[in-house]
Amino acid sequence: MSTASLPISIAQITKTYGKTFALDHVDLEVRSGEFLTLLGPSGSGKTTLLTVLAGFTRPDGGSLKFGGTEMVTVPPHKRNVGMVFQNYALFPHMNVADNVGFPLKLRGVKSAEIRQRCERALEMVRLGGYGTRGVDQLSGGQRQRVALARAMVFEPRIMLMDEPLSALDKQLREHMQIELRQLHDKLGMTTVYVTHDQREALTMSDRIAVINAGRIMQLDTPRAIYERPKNRFVAEFIGESTFLPVVVTGGQVHLGHQALRTAVVPQTDGPQLLMLRPERLRLMGVNAIADTACNTIDATLVATVYQGDSSLFQAALPDGTLVSVRGSSSGSLAPGAPLRLSVAIEDTVLLAMEPAA
Ligand SMILES: Nc1ncnc2c1ncn2[C@@H]1O[C@H](COP(=O)(O)OP(=O)(O)OP(=O)(O)O)[C@@H](O)[C@H]1O
Ligand SMILES: [Mg+2]
Structure with missing residues (x-):
């Protein structure tokens, strides 16, 4: 041939x-x-x-x-x-x-x-x-x-x-x-x-x-x-994700009152969207020490859905916004437990604000 x-x-x-x-x-x-x-x-x-x-x-x-x-x-x-x-x-x-x-x-x-x-x-x-x-x-x-x-x-x-x-x-x-x-x-x-x-x-x-x-x-x-x-x-269109509104001022990204470090430092100020993939987030106890290459976000556990090979956790941010986290099915966390979400800086991706597809 x-x-x-x-x-x-x-x-x-x-x-x-x-x-x-x-x-x-x-x-x-x-x-x-x-x-x-x-x-x-x-x-x-x-x-x-x-x-x-x-x-x-x-x-x-x-x-x-x-x-x-x-x-x-x-x-x-x-x-x-x-x-x-x-x-x-x-x-x-x-x-x-x-x-x-x-x-x-x-x-x-x-x-x-x-x-x-x-x-x-x-x-x-x-x-x-x-x-x-x-x-x-x-x-x-x-x-x-x-x-x-x-x-x-x-x-x-x-x-x-x-x-x-x-x-x-x-x-x-x-x-x-x-x-x-x-x-x-x-x-x-x-x-x-x-x-x-x-x-x-x-x-x-x-x-x-x-x-x-x-x-x-x-x-x-x-x-x-x-x-x-x-x-x-x-x-x-590809994969699962949660989108959170953030504000950029002077290249610094803020989610509510929390400062975040992102994979690419944004060049323009104003509102943008933070994209979070469920499998790239980790749940941590409030006293656990996060990796220095990660951002942490305060949250409260709302629900756990057992899905066999993994579990899907719903966590609420202080303003009530829900974020999905995929994690190990083992271990048990009680709803209402305060926790922190950790996301690697390289997985912290910003998108321009635009109407939903
Ligand atoms: N012969 C045709 N006459 C009129 N409209 C058409 C014709 N062929 C395609 N279209 C329209 O053009 C657009 C693109 O169609 P196309 O068949 O390329 O889509 P597709 O991406 O292949 O979709 P699917 O995944 O359903 O196969 C659609 O809005 C469709 O209705
Ligand atoms: Mg086709």
Whole structure:
């Protein structure tokens, strides 16, 4: 299989349906050989962007380049991209080998070579020897892998995948996530992957583009998206969090009367939001000595919810605001107990004030 791959350059791509901006002046650079995931809620424009890349949707404006070549006016069959969609749409009346060989047949490849390349593609997805099976004799995960083999068989330099695993049960999905990623690492094709499952995106991607209402809200590594969200939408969409209003004066952050140290010293004064992830907070007794790399916040325990592998604690700040804390299920704390929350300075993240998403 080919390991050549191409970068994708998307500039100011816009697509409207009536008054709806499915894509709103999208800029996005996908690096050569990168696994990039579009992550966003339903209706945010993920599929639209993928169909623009594939050539099925003509944008109203903007530029799309594969390896420097403008593609907007190039028809789908000349773009040479591999595609896998949610409902793997195999041809039910053809066996596995004929399904996989179909793109080669379309391209006029000779049948002996088709046979050879099909078998190689099937081995790649660990279905060697399945060529003569009917597609109705396969499990969901196997069908998904046949669809993948079909997308790869003509050695595309760009692979597009739209929620390819969403129809599978959890166990198979998690298994396929790892298989897909390994396959990508082996073949090295530039991949744009769509999901609305945050864990899937965090697991599989080199970078994630979080998209909302046709706009990219943040493009970053999984770790940066989770630990350093740039805005409230990204912070709320990925993981759990509590947001507390704070006031910044002269670079100093105040939560009520308490001063806090933050990962990044804020440059502008005024109201901002403090984001706290439940699993990054610790509960401490009032007399315990906090780590010097931590902030402590006075609170009172309100409730404990046992959740098996961990417990969720609700703590109230002096002004009554509730904060969630995830912690060990062992030990018992009585409701009403005064305590302190500790949060590492590097986990103390500020966001600009903006309306909730
Ligand atoms: N053919 C169309 N005609 C009219 N509106 C459309 C069409 N295709 C998409 N839209 C609208 O464009 C917006 C983006 O749709 P898109 O299918 O790209 O969302 P998505 O992020 O893929 O959502 P999902 O997670 O539900 O698949 C939505 O508001 C949708 O209703
Ligand atoms: Mg979609």
